[in-house]
Amino acid sequence: MESPHHLAPWPKGRPPLDPEQTGAARAKLSSVWSVVDARLVARVRTKDFAQALALCQQVGALAETAEHHPELALGWGKFEVVLWTHSAGGLTELDFTLARWIDPLLASLESAPAEG
Numbered sequence: 651m652e653s654p655h656h657l658a659p660w661p662k663g664r665p666p667l668d669p670e671q672t673g674a675a676r677a678k679l680s681s682v683w684s685v686v687d688a689r690l691v692a693r694v695r696t697k698d699f700a701q702a703l704a705l706c707q708q709v710g711a712l713a714e715t716a717e718h719h720p721e722l723a724l725g726w727g728k729f730e731v732v733l734w735t736h737s738a739g740g741l742t743e744l745d746f747t748l749a750r751w752i753d754p755l756l757a758s759l760e761s762a763p764a765e766g
Contacts, residue, residue, distance in 0.1 A: 657716045657744050659737070666740025675746040680757035683749060688740040690733040690749055694759040702729040705755060712751050718744050731756070 702724040721732040733745040
């Protein structure tokens with residue numbers, strides 16, 4: 651895993667990744683990730699609420715270090731991460747870098763349906 655550090659902000663006016671770039675970047679992540687409505691989404695099942703909460707804390711710490719903040723959702727037996735770059739209005743290299751840092755935390759867990 652790359653060593654987490656601050657991610658430089660996405661330059662103002664720079665467009666998000668195009669579909670081909672997005673697909674290539676997505677292919678480098680584990681199967682828990684999918685692209686849904688120009689967002690990078692990972693949903694996993696957890697054994698209980700405590701495991702979901704621990705994941706939330708771990709992902710939150712990575713995001714804070716990177717200064718790139720995803721949406722996080724948790725409940726009993728489930729955890730979700732949603733990434734995109736607000737200033738670009740879509741997915742950027744920043745999102746995929748943070749996803750690579752998060753991926754080892756999620757990849758070993760059972761994936762949940764992307765629609766759920």
